[in-house]
Every structure is written in C-alpha cells, then in structure tokens.
Amino acid sequence: MLNWIWAVMVVGGVVYGFLTGNVEAVGNACLDSAKEAVTLCITMLGVMGFWCGCMEIASRAGLIESLTRKMRPFVRWMFPNLPLEHPAAAHITMNMIANILGLGWAATPAGLRAMEELGNLEEERRNGRLPGTGRKRGTASDEMCTFLILNISSLQLIPVNVIAYRSQYGSVNPAAVVFPAMIATAVSTLAGVAVCKVIGRISVKRQEKIL
Numbered sequence: 001m002l003n004w005i006w007a008v009m010v011v012g013g014v015v016y017g018f019l020t021g022n023v024e025a026v027g028n029a030c031l032d033s034a035k036e037a038v039t040l041c042i043t044m045l046g047v048m049g050f051w052c053g054c055m056e057i058a059s060r061a062g063l064i065e066s067l068t069r070k071m072r073p074f075v076r077w078m079f080p081n082l083p084l085e086h087p088a089a090a091h092i093t094m095n096m097i098a099n100i101l102g103l104g105w106a107a108t109p110a111g112l113r114a115m116e117e118l119g120n121l122e123e124e125r126r127n128g129r130l131p132g133t134g135r136k137r138g139t140a141s142d143e144m145c146t147f148l149i150l151n152i153s154s155l156q157l158i159p160v161n162v163i164a165y166r167s168q169y170g171s172v173n174p175a176a177v178v179f180p181a182m183i184a185t186a187v188s189t190l191a192g193v194a195v196c197k198v199i200g201r202i203s204v205k206r207q208e209k210i211l
Contacts, residue, residue, distance in 0.1 A: 043168045044161070052106050055098065068093045078150065078196065079143050088117035092147055099154035104161050111151055118144050142203065146196045153192035156185045 017026035058064050071093050075082075082089060091114035098107035122141050140148075159181040166174035 040165075040168055044164055052103065055101075055103065055106060064094070064097065067097055071096065078146055078193070080200075082121070082143055086117065086121060088114050088121060088143070091117055092150075095147075095151060096154065099151065100157055102156045102158040102160035102162075107151070107154075111147075114147060115144060118147065142200065146200075149192040149196055150189070153188040154185065155189040156181055159185075 014026055017023050055064070068090060072084075072089070075089055075093055075096075076084065079089070079092070091110050094110040095107045095114055098104075098110060118141060121143065126137075157178075159177060162177050162181065163174045166177065
C-alpha cells in the first residue's frame, strides 16, 4: 500500500510540474533530493553503526541479558498469556530496549522476529499444543496488538535518530530534543499501557460472559 501511495505522489508531482510549466524545477528538486538522501544515509550509517556497536558490546558483556531479566516482570504483566520461556518474550524485550535507547532501526529486526514468534504461538494454540484458543489466520492476536502499541508508543531516553537528523540539518543544539522527547514518549507509553490493560479487561469480561 505504501508503495502505491508514494508512486501516486511522485507521478502526481511530475504531472503537476508539466501542467504548470515547472518541469525544470521538478528536475532540480529530484537531483537535490537524491543528493540530500545519500548524504543523510551516510550520516545515519555512522550514527547507527556506533550505537549498534554499543548494543553488541553490551550484549556480549551480558548487559542485555541482565536488562532482559529485569524487564521480565513488566513483559509478564503486559503479556499475561505469553508462556514465560517462549522465544517471543526475548525478542519483545530486545525491541523494547532498542526503542528505549532510540535505536529505531536496530529495533526493527527484533520487532519482526517477535511478530513471527507470536504468529507461531497462535499456530501452536490453533493446533492444541498450547492452552487457549488461537485466532483464525490473518487475525492479530491480543499479544500482537499489545506489542504493536508498545512498539509505536515506546519510551525513548536517547532519541538517536532525531538527534542525527537535527545535526544533519544544521541544528545549533541537536541534543536539545532529548528532554521533550522523554516527556512525550513517556506520556505516549503510559497511554498505550493504559489502553492495552483496559481493552484486555473488557476482552476477558466478554469471554467470561460467553462461557
């Protein structure tokens, strides 16, 4: 869907340029944007390389494993029906840690693997290998919805991507956004957690009435 949206926007811009006689401006904008995109990617590559390297060092030093254990009660509270030793729990924790550190790109692989494992969990429920009734294929489970909300609204202590963007575009103080970002993401995370727990209770009550 996103590919179609971008294609329509690009084609619409080119057509509008032809109709308004601004073809030269469209060509110049394309060239300038391509140059700016390459420059931005190089800048982000260095920043992400540094922080992903720090994550790898932390992982080999056992820090990530320690944080995973400490976050286990929170994960257990947010995902009460998720088996304690299920592989999805580790990927969910890694995704949350990366998001907290502002490493959105580093969080993506862990998030995809977490969703894959949650899909496997539903398959195991459908086959009767685990307790519970699995959702039909193509329908997101409660765990998937909860994880998606936490991933989108994640608390960020160090918004690395935003700092890099501000530095790339000439900000005098790129790190000035840290405190406002912490407040904004803290509020969004609290709101997301509240929504998940409220909807979870409503879902449980509906199931109790059905039974």
